[in-house]
Amino acid sequence: MKRPRQITIKDIARELKISVATVSRALRNAYDVSKSTRRKVLAKAKEMNYRANYNATALASNQSHNIAVILPTITNYYFSTVITGIQKVAYENNYNIIFYVTGESEERELSIIKSLSLSSIDGLLVSVTSESRNARQFKRIMDSGIPLVFFDRAAEIKGSSKVVQNDYEGAYLAVEHLIENGYQKIALIGGAENLSFSRERLRGYKDALKNHQLPVIKERIIHSAFNQNSGYEDTRRLLKLNDQIDAIFAVNDRKAVGAILALKESGIRVGAEVGVVGFTNDPIAAIVSPGLTTVEEPALEIGMKSCELLLKQITKKRTSPEVLVLQGTLIVRHSAIRG
Amino acid sequence: MKRPRQITIKDIARELKISVATVSRALRNAYDVSKSTRRKVLAKAKEMNYRANYNATALASNQSHNIAVILPTITNYYFSTVITGIQKVAYENNYNIIFYVTGESEERELSIIKSLSLSSIDGLLVSVTSESRNARQFKRIMDSGIPLVFFDRAAEIKGSSKVVQNDYEGAYLAVEHLIENGYQKIALIGGAENLSFSRERLRGYKDALKNHQLPVIKERIIHSAFNQNSGYEDTRRLLKLNDQIDAIFAVNDRKAVGAILALKESGIRVGAEVGVVGFTNDPIAAIVSPGLTTVEEPALEIGMKSCELLLKQITKKRTSPEVLVLQGTLIVRHSAIRG
DNA sequence: CTGAAAGCGCTTACAG
DNA sequence: CTGAAAGCGCTTACAG
Numbered sequence: 001m002k003r004p005r006q007i008t009i010k011d012i013a014r015e016l017k018i019s020v021a022t023v024s025r026a027l028r029n030a031y032d033v034s035k036s037t038r039r040k041v042l043a044k045a046k047e048m049n050y051r052a053n054y055n056a057t058a059l060a061s062n063q064s065h066n067i068a069v070i071l072p073t074i075t076n077y078y079f080s081t082v083i084t085g086i087q088k089v090a091y092e093n094n095y096n097i098i099f100y101v102t103g104e105s106e107e108r109e110l111s112i113i114k115s116l117s118l119s120s121i122d123g124l125l126v127s128v129t130s131e132s133r134n135a136r137q138f139k140r141i142m143d144s145g146i147p148l149v150f151f152d153r154a155a156e157i158k159g160s161s162k163v164v165q166n167d168y169e170g171a172y173l174a175v176e177h178l179i180e181n182g183y184q185k186i187a188l189i190g191g192a193e194n195l196s197f198s199r200e201r202l203r204g205y206k207d208a209l210k211n212h213q214l215p216v217i218k219e220r221i222i223h224s225a226f227n228q229n230s231g232y233e234d235t236r237r238l239l240k241l242n243d244q245i246d247a248i249f250a251v252n253d254r255k256a257v258g259a260i261l262a263l264k265e266s267g268i269r270v271g272a273e274v275g276v277v278g279f280t281n282d283p284i285a286a287i288v289s290p291g292l293t294t295v296e297e298p299a300l301e302i303g304m305k306s307c308e309l310l311l312k313q314i315t316k317k318r319t320s321p322e323v324l325v326l327q328g329t330l331i332v333r334h335s336a337i338r339g
Numbered sequence: 340m341k342r343p344r345q346i347t348i349k350d351i352a353r354e355l356k357i358s359v360a361t362v363s364r365a366l367r368n369a370y371d372v373s374k375s376t377r378r379k380v381l382a383k384a385k386e387m388n389y390r391a392n393y394n395a396t397a398l399a400s401n402q403s404h405n406i407a408v409i410l411p412t413i414t415n416y417y418f419s420t421v422i423t424g425i426q427k428v429a430y431e432n433n434y435n436i437i438f439y440v441t442g443e444s445e446e447r448e449l450s451i452i453k454s455l456s457l458s459s460i461d462g463l464l465v466s467v468t469s470e471s472r473n474a475r476q477f478k479r480i481m482d483s484g485i486p487l488v489f490f491d492r493a494a495e496i497k498g499s500s501k502v503v504q505n506d507y508e509g510a511y512l513a514v515e516h517l518i519e520n521g522y523q524k525i526a527l528i529g530g531a532e533n534l535s536f537s538r539e540r541l542r543g544y545k546d547a548l549k550n551h552q553l554p555v556i557k558e559r560i561i562h563s564a565f566n567q568n569s570g571y572e573d574t575r576r577l578l579k580l581n582d583q584i585d586a587i588f589a590v591n592d593r594k595a596v597g598a599i600l601a602l603k604e605s606g607i608r609v610g611a612e613v614g615v616v617g618f619t620n621d622p623i624a625a626i627v628s629p630g631l632t633t634v635e636e637p638a639l640e641i642g643m644k645s646c647e648l649l650l651k652q653i654t655k656k657r658t659s660p661e662v663l664v665l666q667g668t669l670i671v672r673h674s675a676i677r678g
Numbered sequence: 679c680t681g682a683a684a685g686c687g688c689t690t691a692c693a694g
Numbered sequence: 695c696t697g698a699a700a701g702c703g704c705t706t707a708c709a710g
Contacts, residue, residue, distance in 0.1 A: 018681085020681090020705095021682080028705085032679060051458065054458075057703080057704055059685095059702090059705090060686055060704040060705040061686085062686075074419050076419075081414050116390070118390065119390065120392060283623075347688080357697085358698075359687090360690080373695055394686085395689090396688055398686090398701095399687075399702055
């Protein structure tokens with residue numbers, strides 16, 4: 001199929017009997033064009049239904065208006081919401097987002113980074129794989145001068161920009177809530193240990209325990225994958241402990257749901273006997289029974305802020321690293337109430 | 340921040356003392372290059388860590404390797420899975436996907452289409468807004484010669500390509516399953532009526548009823564939005580009917596969950612008293628209690644197939660419209676069992 | 679404020 | 695099989 005030729009600035013120039021240079025300037029609102037020519041050009045562009053060829057503008061100006069986003073998955077509430085936020089601000093600022101999903105595979109992540117054509121993108125938004133050891137590669141990209149901001153899951157690179165939720169405080173809140181509701185033997189079912197937010201949540205858990213004179217017991221802490229089934233398995237393991245636990249704090253809601261399922265299956269009443277608190281506020285938290293008490297993550301905001309930050313770095317000449325920490329809030333439902 | 344210059348084919352040409360034309364040809368595996376030069380070029384490219392500038396290739400060859408995908412939302416199981424499938428095959432074929440989310444807003448959809456720079460994309464994948472009346476605009480894009488394939492939600496345009504699930508049959512299966520389990524007064528809580536798949540599912544519902552000598556009763560059919568809350572509201576309305584219903588078929592699982600919640604709230608036992616069947620097989624279907632019987636949609640496959648189809652149309656010279664209909668399967672859990 | 683011209687990094691007839 | 699040259703649709707010093 002032959003595609004009809006698109007309208008170009010040449011066409012506008014010809015119609016208006018002015019140079020393409022002037023048309024170009026008028027279109028981009030450059031400062032050095034008279035108001036009247038600008039008006040004429042804009043009107044004619046609209047009339048002819050002109051649409052810029054981004055490949056040409058990108059090539060000529062060395063700005064692609066493309067942002068690459070690399071993330072582990074999009075088929076869950078958290079990431080799909082984050083990327084919706086990213087897309088929102090990208091769209092409003094006339095940037096395209098090109099996304100790559102790693103599926104939590106470190107190799108895939110590496111191959112994506114390696115095959116990335118840096119001349120075709122203006123910046124990078126990334127949330128790292130749970131097993132990721134590709135920090136060096138990301139460092140190299142940053143060193144090459146292309147802006148990169150991490151969201152949620154950051155590689156540990158000095159001087160990198162990132163936007164994350166306050167994982168420490170969220171976890172602290174969650175565990176404190178359990179304690180205040182009378183639970184004492186609180187287990188943690190966590191995620192991959194090499195992810196900094198896992199460690200932060202672990203730290204919040206420990207500190208909450210300590211500050212309330214409760215012991216931190218190694219057997220009660222399990223690290224595994226982020227999915228529902230892992231939560232289920234972790235819980236079954238915990239249930240076998242000699243010193244019976246009476247509450248579970250899960251790194252995320254999927255694992256918390258797995259925990260609830262395991263508890264119910266064992267005939268244990270969630271809440272009355274064993275309290276459960278999650279993290280995220282995935283819609284399922286309101287659907288499981290009993291309703292899951294959880295720490296809400298500001299997913300949409302994380303997406304929007306990280307994209308805003310990246311655009312700022314792309315636009316400004318000098319970029320100093322910036323770290324944004326957003327607060328979560330505890331959503332109380334029924335899974336961590338004794339009565 | 341200054342970005343270091345990227346390696347270009349000129350650099351490779353200089354190193355190898357050959358022309359850029361030859362380098363270009365070797366890189367693209369053109370037929371008319373000697374094996375030995377090709378080998379040398381490839382080796383050197385690798386050595387220098389050459390990466391093509393896509394904006395340049397796009398401009399010169401009039402192929403951007405960008406695919407635009409326009410869809411209502413990505414924050415649900417179905418669409419996030421579909422787009423994962425799209426991304427998968429796009430990535431494997433070296434295409435970027437640029438996505439736009441309409442948020443179910445017809446105006447937004449229109450403004451996205453209108454601002455689309457057709458010279459910057461090779462093809463379009465679209466799933467239409469539930470209130471969409473932008474068929475004319477899509478028609479215009481197709482007429483302009485750029486390949487477009489609809490997935491899941493298609494605008495009604497003669498000769499358009501699309502990939503959808505078998506909505507009629509899925510609905511038929513669902514309703515028949517209810518009938519076989521002893522339910523007789525089956526209601527339908529549907530989605531926007533102007534979407535063809537809504538009508539298909541309605542048709543399946545009606546035919547299943549008719550073929551089993553059951554009456555189709557208008558009061559038992561409600562059309563509203565696709566979310567959980569609408570399912571809840573619809574159900575409350577149905578519960579007020581004089582002639583009490585004994586089963587609900589919902590267009591999707593979110594609505595089915597809303598229905599279950601409404602039933603429970605009214606003290607009605609799901610399954611035993613009122614059966615519920617959904618559509619999608621969203622992970623929540625396994626989490627609600629009782630487990631939701633539902634028609635599984637092949638979401639990942641829909642995404643992959645639609646992208647494959649589009650790429651085929653982009654690559655081939657002539658493109659004849661193609662329609663793919665994928666089968667769903669009934670997943671039986673506990674929400675539609677009497678005992 | 680405007681225009682002519684060079685250039686962005688590729689591709690592709692054309693000629694040999 | 696290879697090279698010189700024109701061109702893709704823009705942008706941007708430079709000169710006026």
